[in-house]
Ligand SMILES: Cc1cc2nc3c(=O)[nH]c(=O)nc-3n(C[C@H](O)[C@H](O)[C@H](O)COP(=O)(O)O)c2cc1C
């Protein structure tokens with residue numbers, strides 16, 4: 039069976055290197071991260087060493103090499119949010135989830151990422167969970183928030 | 196009647212006289228929502244609006260409409276700039292002026308709308324009404340241009356932001372959009388376009404302030420079979436969000452600016468490099484491109500002028516350094532985004548080895564108005580050395596967070612205290628950081644300086660991206676410097692040693708001086724001492740020897756904060772105190788003997804055994820043992836522990 043990665047690659051009509059980042063981004067949107075398979079397949083397609091592909095991808099913050107959690111939490115680490123004391127908020131997430139920036143909990147539920155300004159500095163601290171924004175989040179809100187998310191998990195195991 | 200596209204194309208865009216027949220005028224008014232038969236509700240729906248809950252407001256409005264069975268148009272608009280008061284909702288009744296309301300959420304939608312429809316506006320939610328000719332103004336409602344936040348501004352780039360629907364090209368054209376582009380391709384040669392921009396003295400708004408016309412001319416005069424235009428929208432500066440907001444609120448203006456710039460340097464292909472995280476901006480820009488294509492404003496042989504032009508979106512995978520011109524070229528070519536050595540400059544050998552110009556979003560958005568109104572008009576705005584306006588983002592400890600545009604020559608004092616509405620929560624003003632991590636701080640002593648490239652240069656400050664972060668007395672300057680150095684250190688691409696290693700050293704030292712050494716005898720004390728001795732000279736070396744703009748400006752924050760707040764650094768280093776109480780590990784805790792019940796909880800939790808006392812009697816913290824971790828503070832149920 040053809041994998042999604044094959045489909046994306048086959049859609050391309052040239053092996054021009056300037057399309058490389060677009061292809062990687064597209065794979066990441068579908069898969070959530072860049073797997074070994076993805077890197078090897080793109081390297082074959084673009085006729086570049088896979089080490090090179092990894093080298094390019096790892097340069098950019100955007101590319102992930104481990105799967106993300108079901109709930110991907112982005113915490114704003116912009117200046118305004120920093121002034122609103124997001125460091126406490128980050129600590130709270132780290133303490134409860136026992137993971138750090140770029141990691142995912144063992145049950146695959148949550149992953150966290152710190153990002154620069156989300157463009158809503160007026161109502162900091164800002165976080166987003168699966169692209170849904172929450173404003174004026176306080177460290178004391180974190181526990182309930184995570185608990186709620188856990189309960190809304192509608193995945194059928 | 197012909198459809199809107201045909202109408203706008205033939206009667207509006209191709210009519211260059213600017214005098215329309217009455218019938219055309221009326222139809223334009225309808226497209227502008229100025230003449231309506233039913234009420235129109237506008238909701239601010241850009242990132243800041245959505246974060247503040249605009250979606251809930253929209254749902255509530257739709258509910259209200261259903262419940263009351265009224266016929267209303269709901270239009271999503273961009274960001275008007277005053278993000279602190281989002282979600283913002285405007286209402287326009289037929290024949291009446293448009294009124295803007297602030298902080299409208301699901302709870303107060305109904306009462307505000309009830310008020311409007313019954314002719315009795317709820318005043319505490321009003322932001323103001325617009326001044327519109329031939330429409331009846333509301334009584335007892337202030338005008339929006341009288342509100343301090345807007346009164347001090349001059350809006351050229353942000354003119355239509357928050358007014359029009361960004362996803363509707365018809366509204367943009369009805370407001371006069373794309374007219375400059377048509378004028379350009381019909382009446383000017385590429386050379387003339389460069390000359391006009393040169394004459395207008397427009398300078399790049401991306402940070403360097405390089406004269407745009409001059410840059411275009413160089414690229415134009417370099418012989419080549421292909422040239423490229425790149426729009427730099429990589430905005431990754433933590434605290435700047437104007438590029439994103441401009442694209443979200445009025446993408447067509449940028450497309451028009453890009454099209455004119457491309458015509459000016461005879462490029463048929465342009466890229467926009469936009470940070471992949473800005474999903475809404477990308478989506479809206481994409482939609483705008485499709486609409487422009489459908490209108491024939493992009494593509495082959497545009498409006499039979501022989502000019503071909505296309506725009507390709509490149510999504511930047513999140514690296515601050517890719518905002519640097521040559522790093523961006525590498526990134527578009529599919530490489531690691533590391534800067535190249537210059538010369539050759541991009542205008543000579545840029546993208547794929549062809550002459551390329553890279554311009555900022557704001558720079559390009561200024562172009563259409565300059566073409567339309569002429570360079571002389573632009574020349575009369577601003578100061579001697581800096582013409583036009585500048586967009587700033589206000590954030591931090593300020594009342595009116597948001598995006599503003601002021602005429603060059605306005606003082607920062609006015610920007611903060613008048614437009615920005617002073618420091619939040621009546622705190623004391625301490626400093627502003629101008630230009631993000633590459634910028635410098637301005638303090639009380641020089642806050643009265645005006646917005647002008649040369650003036651700022653004279654005090655070693657830079658305009659940078661135009662982000663303004665306001666700090667109050669409760670902000671620790673060492674902490675914020677550490678934050679910026681941490682950012683730069685993380686974003687340093689690693690190509691040149693001063694920047695890669697230097698920023699790492701600086702960060703280490705700053706971390707040391709914001710901590711109390713665990714052991715006075717060990718090398719930690721030495722490290723602290725080293726910090727004092729070396730910090731300044733490392734900063735100077737990084738500044739002088741780095742390859743690209745990232746490194747060259749990396750130490751700015753530190754050097755400028757040291758200049759104004761040396762006492763605060765010294766306090767951290769020698770007294771091991773943080774006056775603002777921000778640096779956690781320099782805090783000292785005390786027990787209020789009147790409140791302490793002697794429950795013993797803190798004593799048991801203290802990892803350093805720094806708390807002593809007998810049960811049921813007030814306890815005591817041994818200052819020399821305390822590391823300031825704050826566990827006791829969090830443990831105490833009686834608020835008996837306080838920070839000094
Ligand atoms: C590290 C670094 C980051 C930059 N980031 C941006 C950016 O996000 N947006 C931008 O327009 N210019 C940025 N610049 C400035 C650009 O290199 C360049 O000067 C600008 O895009 C030129 O356009 P202008 O002439 O219209 O100002 C950055 C420069 C450096 C050194």
Ligand code: FES
Nearest residue numbers: 116119155156158
């Ligand atoms: S700093 Fe967090 S939204 Fe801008």
